[in-house]
Amino acid sequence: xxxxxxxxxxxxxxxxxxxxxxxxxxxxxxxxxxxxxxxxxxxxxxxxxxxxxxxxxxxxxxxxxxxxxxxxxxxxxxxxxxxxxxxxxxxxxxxxxxxxxxxxxxxxxxxxxxxxxxxxxxxxxxxxxxxxxxxxxxxxxxxxxxxxxxxxxxxxxxxxxxxxxxxxxxxxxxxxxxxxxxxxxxxxxxxxxxxxxxxxxxxxxxxxxxxxxxxxxxxxxxxxxxxxxxxxxxxxxxxxxxxxxxxxxxxxxxxxxxxxxxxxxxxxxxxxxxxxxxxxxxxxxxxxxxx
Ligand code: NDP
Numbered sequence: 001x002x003x004x005x006x007x008x009x010x011x012x013x014x015x016x017x018x019x020x021x022x023x024x025x026x027x028x029x030x031x032x033x034x035x036x037x038x039x040x041x042x043x044x045x046x047x048x049x050x051x052x053x054x055x056x057x058x059x060x061x062x063x064x065x066x067x068x069x070x071x072x073x074x075x076x077x078x079x080x081x082x083x084x085x086x087x088x089x090x091x092x093x094x095x096x097x098x099x100x101x102x103x104x105x106x107x108x109x110x111x112x113x114x115x116x117x118x119x120x121x122x123x124x125x126x127x128x129x130x131x132x133x134x135x136x137x138x139x140x141x142x143x144x145x146x147x148x149x150x151x152x153x154x155x156x157x158x159x160x161x162x163x164x165x166x167x168x169x170x171x172x173x174x175x176x177x178x179x180x181x182x183x184x185x186x187x188x189x190x191x192x193x194x195x196x197x198x199x200x201x202x203x204x205x206x207x208x209x210x211x212x213x214x215x216x217x218x219x220x221x222x223x224x225x226x227x228x229x230x231x232x233x234x235x236x237x238x239x240x241x242x243x244x245x246x247x248x249x250x251x252x253x254x255x256x257x258x259x260x261x262x263x264x265x266x267x268x269x270x271x272x273x274x275x276x277x278x279x280x281x282x283x284x285x286x287x288x289x290x291x
Pocket of ligand 1: 015017072075079122125
């Protein structure tokens with residue numbers, strides 16, 4: 001990995017994530033200036049070689065490349081709005097979690113202020129930064145992405161989705177949607193076996209290899225969805241996929257049926273529309289068109 005020593009980097013926001021990002025840059029030898037709203041959070045980074053400054057304006061003026069990792073969109077606007085003049089001509093990479101609309105709004109604001117803008121979505125927790133498994137999604141300025149890719153690659157695997165600044169956030173939130181529904185599925189299973197005296201830890205030992213193996217189905221589903229033909233041979237049909245047994249067993253265990261009932265509703269809408277013999281992947285049509 002090469003370090004471009006001509007790049008002066010400023011990191012605004014030294015929470016758990018901002019500190020991890022800044023620490024990786026300092027370790028790699030980048031001249032790094034850091035700023036945090038509350039004092040005291042820069043001490044470890046300064047000990048490693050970072051420079052700290054008193055105001056966000058000082059940090060922006062110190063860096064050709066400005067990285068923001070603040071709490072949310074509102075805090076980014078609160079910090080950067082008064083600094084649009086100082087930011088002009090610089091590159092801003094914002095890895096704060098935002099919605100696609102907020103990312104686009106910040107990109108438009110940056111465009112008006114003559115700021116080159118790249119948006120980032122972090123698919124990692126702080127301890128993963130700089131290690132295998134960390135993935136960061138980007139969209140916005142292609143030039144900024146190309147120019148700073150050696151730096152971005154220090155944090156994790158970098159992926160770029162295009163000039164529309166909202167795309168990284170869209171992917172980020174879509175991946176998180178999949179994760180949370182999977183987590184809810186795991187919790188449902190754990191609640192289901194609990195009355196039988198099974199601990200969540202015991203259930204996790206079974207669920208981990210099972211759900212990991214099931215992710216192997218994604219590409220097959222994707223091929224059907226992209227092909228748009230849910231009658232392709234070899235698929236499990238919607239009629240076969242009815243979740244009545246899961247719902248009954250959940251009720252018998254005295255637990256909520258909400259998680260499984262949600263999936264059953266998606267299946268049922270397609271069956272009711274006459275597609276019962278088609279493949280399970282067809283539930284995406286229930287999701288695409290809200291009932
Ligand atoms: P923290 O809560 O640890 O840190 C939040 C940071 O934002 C602090 O530096 C805080 O400053 C600053 N901040 C909050 N409000 C303002 C404000 N109004 N003005 C100036 N500074 C402000 O959060 P993280 O570091 O964990 O997360 C930062 C971003 O990274 C978030 O958008 C988060 O969604 C994203 N992210 C985090 C992940 C994680 O696992 N931690 C994973 C993926 C993304 P102060 O110290 O003064 O309060």
